[in-house]
Amino acid sequence: MDNNILIKTEGLSKIYQMESAQVIALKDINLEIKHNEYVAIMGPSGSGKTTLMSILGCLDTPSSGSFYLDGVDVSSLDDNQLAEIRNKKIGFVFQTFNLLPRANCIKNVELPLIYSGVAKEERYGKAVKALEDVGLGDRMTHKPTELSGGQRQRVAVARALVNNPSLIFADEPTGNLDTKTGEEIMKLFAELWKKGNSIILVTHEEDIARHAHRIIKLRDGVVIDDFRNPNPVIA
Amino acid sequence: MIKIFEIREAFKQALDSIKVNRMRSFLASLGVVIGISFVLLMGWVLSGLDKAMSDSFKMMGVDVMYVDKHDWSGGKSWNEVRNRPNITLQQANKLIESLQSVELAVPVARRWQAEIKYGPNKYQGITAQGTYYQFGYTPGGSIEFGRFFSENEDQYSSNVVCLGWKVYETMFPKGDAIGKTIKIEGHNFLVIGVLKKQGTTFFDFIDNIVYMPLSTFLKTFGKFRRTFSIAVKAGSEENLDNARAEVEGKMRIIRNLQPGEENDFSINESKAFEDQVKIIRTVVWSVGIGMTLLSFVVGIIGIINVMFVSIFERTREIGIRKALGAKKRTILLQIVFEAMLLSLLGAIISFFFTSFIAYITGTIIIEYVPQVEFLSPFMPYDLLIIASIISIFVGIFAGLVPAIRASNFDPVIALRYE
Structure with a gap:
C-alpha cells in the first residue's frame, strides 16, 4: 500500500438496526485520503457525515467493508485497540468544545498524554507547549468556564495536537462561535495544515468548507461529490 | 495489563x-x-x-479445677444435680490423699448467701468458704493486704477471715480492714487479710467471697449434711488434662461408680464461665x-x-x-x-x-x-x-x-x- 495514504476505505457501510426497520447511514463508501490533506466532509443533517466521522475517527466500527488507517485495518480491532488508536493517531475538535469543566487548561490538554502513559514532567511540558502554540500561554491555569468560546476551542485544538496525531478531526468547529472568532479558529487550522498535519473538517457550512483543499459531499449515506477546491480561502 | x-x-x-x-x-x-x-x-x-x-481466669488460675456436686457450666439438669449424693469430707480427704499428679488439693466448704455486718454496714449475698491454709498458695487465695490464715489457725479453729475484694470494697470503703472484727451470720470474725481483685465487671461475683479455716467454718455453720468440693491445682496448664483424668478416675472409685455409670460429680474449671x-x-x-x-x-x-x-x-x-x-x-x-x-x-x-x-x-x-x-x-x-x-x-x-x-x-x- 502506498505509504502516503492515510485513510483508505473499501465498501464501507453502516446500518443501524432499529426496532422495526433498518436505517442505512452509510452505503458503500470508497475513499482515499493522503497525508497532509485538508479535507472537508459536507452534507446536510442526516447525510451520514457524522457517522462517517465517527467511523474514520475510530469512535465507531462499520457494519461492513474495510477501513485502513495508516495501513492498519481498523475495522477488525476491538474496543481497547480502538481507544489506543484514538489516543495516538487522532485528535478531535468538537463543536461543543467538550472540555472537562472542572479541570484547568493544562489538565485538559494533558488528558490524552495521561492515557498514553507519558510521565508527569514530560506531560506538563508538552501541554504547555501545545497551549503556547495556540496562543494561550497566559491562560494555562484557567478553567474552561473562565474562557471565551474562541479560547475554549483553542484549548480543544491544543488538546487535539498534544499527542502529535496523524489526523485531526474537526466536527463543526466553528458552530458555536461568532463569525470573527470562527475565522480565527479556521486560521489556526490552516497553520496546522501548513505545519504538515492532516485535517478532516466536518461541516454543513459552505463558508467553512471553502477553507479546505478537497471537498467530499455526502447525501443519504452516499458520496455524491468529491473534488479539489481550486482556490481555498486563505484566512 | x-x-x-x-x-x-x-x-x-x-x-x-x-x-x-x-x-x-x-x-x-x-x-x-x-x-x-x-x-x-x-x-x-x-x-x-x-x-x-x-x-x-488468669486471676483465678487457669490450672485450677473444682470437684463439686454442682455443675458450673449449667450443662446438667437441675434435677439430676440435686439428686447426686453429697461429697463428704471423708471422700474429699480420700481424694486429696490419693492424688499424685497435682500440685495441690484442698477441700472447700461453702455457705451461699451469707450476711456480713460491720458496725452499721450490712452486706448480703456473699459466699463464705472454709478451706485449708494451703489454699493461700493458689492464685485464688493470693493476698492484697494482710495475710492468709495459717496452719495453726486452722488447727485451733480461730475465728479469722480473709475478705474478697468486693466484700472489702463494700464493707470498708475507706480501706483499713485488717484487725477489724466483723460479724458473719452473727458470729464474730477478725479480718486478717484481703484477697487480690480477681473478677472484672461481669465476673466480679468471684470477689463476693470470704475465706476462713475449714475447722472454723464447720464449727460455725455445722458439718452435717454438707457437701464439700475439692479445689485442685494442676500445677500448670499443660498438666490440666492429666490431672483431670486422675481426679476423675480416683473420684469414681471413691464414689463407687461402676464402669458405664455416669459421674455423680462435676469437675469444674474456670473455663466453665466461658x-x-x-x-x-x-x-x-x-x-x-x-x-x-x-x-x-x-x-x-x-x-x-x-x-x-x-x-x-x-x-x-x-x-x-x-x-x-x-x-x-x-x-x-x-x-x-x-x-x-x-x-x-x-x-x-x-x-x-x-x-x-x-x-x-x-x-x-x-x-x-x-x-x-x-x-x-x-x-x-x-x-x-x-x-x-x-x-x-x-x-x-x-x-x-x-x-x-x-x-x-x-x-x-x-x-x-x-
Missing part, C-alpha cells in the same frame, strides 16, 4: 469527583458509616468481654450481625444509587475521555475507585465516631455507670483494619455495576449526551 499510572490516575479522578460533590458523597457513605459503626462497636464490646473474661460468656457473645453477635447486614445493604444501595446518578451526570465526560483514548478498564477503574473511596470515607467517619464513643465511655460514662469498666476507652486497632478492608470490599461491590455500565458507554452517543 493495568499499569500503575492508570491506577494512580483513576484514584486521582475518583478523589476529585468526591471532593466536588462533598455533601452527596457524605450522604452516600452514610449507610456505610452506620454499618461499619455497628461492626466496630460490636467488636469493641466483644473484645472487652473477652478481655474481662480471660483476665478473671459457656456463660458465649451466650452473651451470641446475643451481641446475632443482634449486631442482623443490624450490620441491614445497614450494609442500605449502604450498598446508597452507593450504587449515587454512582448511577454520577455516571449519567458525567456521561459526556466519559464520552470525552473515551474519545481521547481512555480504555474501558480506565473508566471502570475510575468508577470503582470512586465507590471504594466513598465507602472508605464512610469507614473513616465511623472510626472517629466510634472512637469518640469508646473514649467518652471509658473516661466519662464509667464515672456514672461502673459496669462499663470492661470496655476499653480505645478502639482496638485490628478492628479498624478489618473494618477498612470490609468497607473497601463493600465499595468495590457497590461500584462494580455502575462502573461496568459506564465503561460500556458508546462514545459516539455519550459525546452528544446533553
Whole structure:
C-alpha cells in the first residue's frame, strides 16, 4: 500500500438496526485520503457525515467493508485497540468544545498524554507547549468556564495536537462561535495544515468548507461529490 | 495489563469527583458509616468481654479445677444435680490423699448467701468458704493486704477471715480492714487479710467471697449434711488434662461408680464461665450481625444509587475521555475507585465516631455507670483494619455495576449526551 495514504476505505457501510426497520447511514463508501490533506466532509443533517466521522475517527466500527488507517485495518480491532488508536493517531475538535469543566487548561490538554502513559514532567511540558502554540500561554491555569468560546476551542485544538496525531478531526468547529472568532479558529487550522498535519473538517457550512483543499459531499449515506477546491480561502 | 499510572490516575479522578460533590458523597457513605459503626462497636464490646473474661481466669488460675456436686457450666439438669449424693469430707480427704499428679488439693466448704455486718454496714449475698491454709498458695487465695490464715489457725479453729475484694470494697470503703472484727451470720470474725481483685465487671461475683479455716467454718455453720468440693491445682496448664483424668478416675472409685455409670460429680474449671460468656457473645453477635447486614445493604444501595446518578451526570465526560483514548478498564477503574473511596470515607467517619464513643465511655460514662469498666476507652486497632478492608470490599461491590455500565458507554452517543 502506498505509504502516503492515510485513510483508505473499501465498501464501507453502516446500518443501524432499529426496532422495526433498518436505517442505512452509510452505503458503500470508497475513499482515499493522503497525508497532509485538508479535507472537508459536507452534507446536510442526516447525510451520514457524522457517522462517517465517527467511523474514520475510530469512535465507531462499520457494519461492513474495510477501513485502513495508516495501513492498519481498523475495522477488525476491538474496543481497547480502538481507544489506543484514538489516543495516538487522532485528535478531535468538537463543536461543543467538550472540555472537562472542572479541570484547568493544562489538565485538559494533558488528558490524552495521561492515557498514553507519558510521565508527569514530560506531560506538563508538552501541554504547555501545545497551549503556547495556540496562543494561550497566559491562560494555562484557567478553567474552561473562565474562557471565551474562541479560547475554549483553542484549548480543544491544543488538546487535539498534544499527542502529535496523524489526523485531526474537526466536527463543526466553528458552530458555536461568532463569525470573527470562527475565522480565527479556521486560521489556526490552516497553520496546522501548513505545519504538515492532516485535517478532516466536518461541516454543513459552505463558508467553512471553502477553507479546505478537497471537498467530499455526502447525501443519504452516499458520496455524491468529491473534488479539489481550486482556490481555498486563505484566512 | 493495568499499569500503575492508570491506577494512580483513576484514584486521582475518583478523589476529585468526591471532593466536588462533598455533601452527596457524605450522604452516600452514610449507610456505610452506620454499618461499619455497628461492626466496630460490636467488636469493641466483644473484645472487652473477652478481655474481662480471660483476665478473671488468669486471676483465678487457669490450672485450677473444682470437684463439686454442682455443675458450673449449667450443662446438667437441675434435677439430676440435686439428686447426686453429697461429697463428704471423708471422700474429699480420700481424694486429696490419693492424688499424685497435682500440685495441690484442698477441700472447700461453702455457705451461699451469707450476711456480713460491720458496725452499721450490712452486706448480703456473699459466699463464705472454709478451706485449708494451703489454699493461700493458689492464685485464688493470693493476698492484697494482710495475710492468709495459717496452719495453726486452722488447727485451733480461730475465728479469722480473709475478705474478697468486693466484700472489702463494700464493707470498708475507706480501706483499713485488717484487725477489724466483723460479724458473719452473727458470729464474730477478725479480718486478717484481703484477697487480690480477681473478677472484672461481669465476673466480679468471684470477689463476693470470704475465706476462713475449714475447722472454723464447720464449727460455725455445722458439718452435717454438707457437701464439700475439692479445689485442685494442676500445677500448670499443660498438666490440666492429666490431672483431670486422675481426679476423675480416683473420684469414681471413691464414689463407687461402676464402669458405664455416669459421674455423680462435676469437675469444674474456670473455663466453665466461658459457656456463660458465649451466650452473651451470641446475643451481641446475632443482634449486631442482623443490624450490620441491614445497614450494609442500605449502604450498598446508597452507593450504587449515587454512582448511577454520577455516571449519567458525567456521561459526556466519559464520552470525552473515551474519545481521547481512555480504555474501558480506565473508566471502570475510575468508577470503582470512586465507590471504594466513598465507602472508605464512610469507614473513616465511623472510626472517629466510634472512637469518640469508646473514649467518652471509658473516661466519662464509667464515672456514672461502673459496669462499663470492661470496655476499653480505645478502639482496638485490628478492628479498624478489618473494618477498612470490609468497607473497601463493600465499595468495590457497590461500584462494580455502575462502573461496568459506564465503561460500556458508546462514545459516539455519550459525546452528544446533553
